[in-house]
Amino acid sequence: METVTLTIKNQPSLYLEADNISPDAFAGKSAENIAALHAYEGNTQTTLGDHFEISGKGGATATETRIIVNGDVSKVKYIGMKMTGGEIVVNGNPDMYVGAWMQGGKITVKGNVDAFAGTGMKGGEIVIDGDAGNYLGAAYRGDWRGMQGGKITVKGNAGSDIGTFMNGGEIVIGGDVDVHVATHAEGGKIVVKGNAKSRVGGQMVEGEIIVFGDIEVMMPGFIYRKDVDLEVDGISARFALYEGDIGERHRKRKGEVIYGKLYQKY
Amino acid sequence: MTKTVTDVVCPFCGTLCDDLEVVVSDDGKQLLEVYNACAIGAEKFLHSQAEDRLTRPRLQQEDGSWKDVTYDEAIEYTAQMLASSTKPLMYGWSSTNCEAQGVGSEIGEITGAVMDNTATVCHGTSLIAVQDIGIPHCTLGEVKNRADRVVFWGCNPAHAHPRHMSRYSIFPRGFFTGKGHKGRKVIVIDPRKTDTANVADVHLQIEQGRDYELLDALRVAFKGLPLPDVVAGIPKEQIYEAAEVLKSGRFVIIFFGMGVTQSLGKNHNIDEAIAVTRDLNEYTKAAIMPMRGHYNVTGSGAVWGWQFGFPFAVDLSRGFARYNPGETTSNDLLRRGEVDSVFVLGSDPGAHFPFSSVKKISELPSVCIDPHQTPTTAVCKLHVPVAFVGVEIGGCAYRMDNVPIETRKVVEAPEGMMTDEEFLEKVLVRIKEIKGE
Numbered sequence: 001m002e003t004v005t006l007t008i009k010n011q012p013s014l015y016l017e018a019d020n021i022s023p024d025a026f027a028g029k030s031a032e033n034i035a036a037l038h039a040y041e042g043n044t045q046t047t048l049g050d051h052f053e054i055s056g057k058g059g060a061t062a063t064e065t066r067i068i069v070n071g072d073v074s075k076v077k078y079i080g081m082k083m084t085g086g087e088i089v090v091n092g093n094p095d096m097y098v099g100a101w102m103q104g105g106k107i108t109v110k111g112n113v114d115a116f117a118g119t120g121m122k123g124g125e126i127v128i129d130g131d132a133g134n135y136l137g138a139a140y141r142g143d144w145r146g147m148q149g150g151k152i153t154v155k156g157n158a159g160s161d162i163g164t165f166m167n168g169g170e171i172v173i174g175g176d177v178d179v180h181v182a183t184h185a186e187g188g189k190i191v192v193k194g195n196a197k198s199r200v201g202g203q204m205v206e207g208e209i210i211v212f213g214d215i216e217v218m219m220p221g222f223i224y225r226k227d228v229d230l231e232v233d234g235i236s237a238r239f240a241l242y243e244g245d246i247g248e249r250h251r252k253r254k255g256e257v258i259y260g261k262l263y264q265k266y
Numbered sequence: 267m268t269k270t271v272t273d274v275v276c277p278f279c280g281t282l283c284d285d286l287e288v289v290v291s292d293d294g295k296q297l298l299e300v301y302n303a304c305a306i307g308a309e310k311f312l313h314s315q316a317e318d319r320l321t322r323p324r325l326q327q328e329d330g331s332w333k334d335v336t337y338d339e340a341i342e343y344t345a346q347m348l349a350s351s352t353k354p355l356m357y358g359w360s361s362t363n364c365e366a367q368g369v370g371s372e373i374g375e376i377t378g379a380v381m382d383n384t385a386t387v388c389h390g391t392s393l394i395a396v397q398d399i400g401i402p403h404c405t406l407g408e409v410k411n412r413a414d415r416v417v418f419w420g421c422n423p424a425h426a427h428p429r430h431m432s433r434y435s436i437f438p439r440g441f442f443t444g445k446g447h448k449g450r451k452v453i454v455i456d457p458r459k460t461d462t463a464n465v466a467d468v469h470l471q472i473e474q475g476r477d478y479e480l481l482d483a484l485r486v487a488f489k490g491l492p493l494p495d496v497v498a499g500i501p502k503e504q505i506y507e508a509a510e511v512l513k514s515g516r517f518v519i520i521f522f523g524m525g526v527t528q529s530l531g532k533n534h535n536i537d538e539a540i541a542v543t544r545d546l547n548e549y550t551k552a553a554i555m556p557m558r559g560h561y562n563v564t565g566s567g568a569v570w571g572w573q574f575g576f577p578f579a580v581d582l583s584r585g586f587a588r589y590n591p592g593e594t595t596s597n598d599l600l601r602r603g604e605v606d607s608v609f610v611l612g613s614d615p616g617a618h619f620p621f622s623s624v625k626k627i628s629e630l631p632s633v634c635i636d637p638h639q640t641p642t643t644a645v646c647k648l649h650v651p652v653a654f655v656g657v658e659i660g661g662c663a664y665r666m667d668n669v670p671i672e673t674r675k676v677v678e679a680p681e682g683m684m685t686d687e688e689f690l691e692k693v694l695v696r697i698k699e700i701k702g703e
Contacts, residue, residue: 043378
């Protein structure tokens with residue numbers, strides 16, 4: 001595996017849209033060729049070389065390419081957008097759209113990410129050591145297919161609207177979450193190890209939510225069914241199973257209505 | 267001698283009343299009286315006659331004083347500012363006609379601007395929800411003639427849309443609603459006892475910020491499924507009762523406003539309200555309508571809808587239209603420092619945006635086009651007063667139910683004053699020259 005190291009040298013005056021920072025764009029390119037790849041600041045086209053010190057070279061394919069991003073990247077958007085393989089390590093706090101529409105490979109962020117990380121994600125893995133912003137693993141505006149596959153792990157807290165329109169994949173939050181978890185979900189799984197506020201599973205059709213802490217306000221559309229023993233992430237415990245959102249439409253399988261499942265730890 | 271102009275359209279709120287009568291002097295230069303309008307609408311017409319009205323552009327000096335400049339100098343300043351920006355924000359567009367919005371769109375496209383209208387702090391969230399799950403809609407004419415169940419959710423038309431209740435929603439006698447308000451059941455959902463709540467048959471005094479839960483509970487109640495004892499501060503018996511009132515109507519209309527669009531959950535509240543409307547259509551006929559504020563905010567959404575495919579928060583910086591509220595909305599752009607100049611037309615962000623955003627506007631190169639002196643004109647570098655649309659110049663406007671109505675010119679603008687459209691046309695020509703196109 002070849003490694004490309006990007007270190008930010010010139011901060012953008014506004015924000016930098018760097019959707020070319022991905023193993024797919026870097027594969028088969030030398031540091032010089034990578035420096036010539038486009039980035040955008042507002043209506044102005046720049047290059048990655050204008051903003052980053054670049055060393056190393058890309059592997060033959062995306063899968064054989066590893067990218068390390070260093071420095072203050074809090075004004076850099078779209079890192080790892082649409083990547084299909086390989087690896088990205090960000091040593092900083094990147095801005096919006098980290099791993100948006102990602103299909104494969106792995107992104108590790110040793111800091112916080114802003115909103116829209118993992119938007120419309122189809123596969124691969126995102127690991128965030130710090131906190132995540134709003135709309136983590138949600139659908140892009142107007143899309144009814146949110147996160148469809150892959151896994152997002154956040155060690156800190158996450159914002160609101162996580163997993164909107166989710167229909168596959170898994171999101172694990174180590175800390176607390178803000179309002180609206182798995183709204184409109186039709187599948188997938190969300191684990192919240194801390195507390196949740198309200199609107200957990202609103203308009204949920206199918207899928208699973210597991211909450212370890214408190215839920216400040218429970219949706220009226222969720223009904224308590226029974227207690228179950230579960231093993232989640234290596235932790236065995238007793239959970240209360242709620243089903244819902246009973247106000248929403250649901251399909252039937254073998255004559256039985258299928259609901260979304262909400263587990264809350266005792 | 268005076269003359270009376272009839273069937274005048276009121277350019278104030280989204281109700282766009284079209285039955286005003288305006289008395290003007292014989293030479294058509296003075297507007298004397300306004301009939302049939304609400305207090306706010308009448309004031310809008312009469313304010314065009316204000317003694318202290320500005321009639322020429324003015325530029326703010328270093329020391330905060332103002333210097334009068336010519337329209338030509340103002341055009342040059344605006345064109346230079348927009349042409350040299352990396353990412354200009356062009357905000358407002360709600361109190362002007364569709365013709366001006368069209369020219370503005372062209373400027374936005376050439377300069378790679380972010381185009382945003384007042385929906386961004388108003389019904390933009392409704393537009394997000396509509397995109398997510400669609401909307402069962404109707405016109406206000408249908409409401410007047412058919413609706414026998416009227417819901418006002420988080421809105422207070424008694425104050426914000428004063429003639430809405432008498433023209434369309436509660437009191438008028440229509441084709442199938444011959445008994446007027448006696449044949450209608452009015453439900454108001456509001457945490458406060460508003461003047462609209464005072465005329466309601468049912469007032470559900472909801473706990474602040476729990477609209478989503480109550481809407482969800484209504485959907486459960488429609489299906490006859492069990493509910494918790496209390497939802498959003500409302501006992502379940504009352505919720506089942508309200509659900510029954512709605513289901514038993516022949517035509518249900520839900521009007522909603524800022525109380526749901528800008529409180530916790532925002533677009534999700536509307537999303538769920540639309541789902542309630544959709545569910546009601548299983549039992550009866552139901553429609554839902556946002557109470558749009560500015561008289562032509564709906565029109566700017568329509569213009570951008572057909573130009574760019576998105577109704578607000580359109581980012582044209584990379585030459586194609588992108589839209590993602592949360593990133594491309596005015597307050598996010600300003601707060602995060604994503605834009606390097608601000609152009610405002612037909613709106614007053616100075617009065618309605620958070621202080622942190624207004625501060626950013628004051629720090630950036632900025633131009634404000636507005637007939638009035640507002641908190642926005644006070645913080646902008648250049649203020650260009652223009653003729654009042656719907657008073658001194660006509661043009662197309664869209665009512666809150668998406669019906670286009672041609673507004674009318676009733677009086678002459680002060681001599682030498684430009685209109686929004688004329689000013690923008692000249693700026694467009696100049697930007698094309700600067701960019702060498």
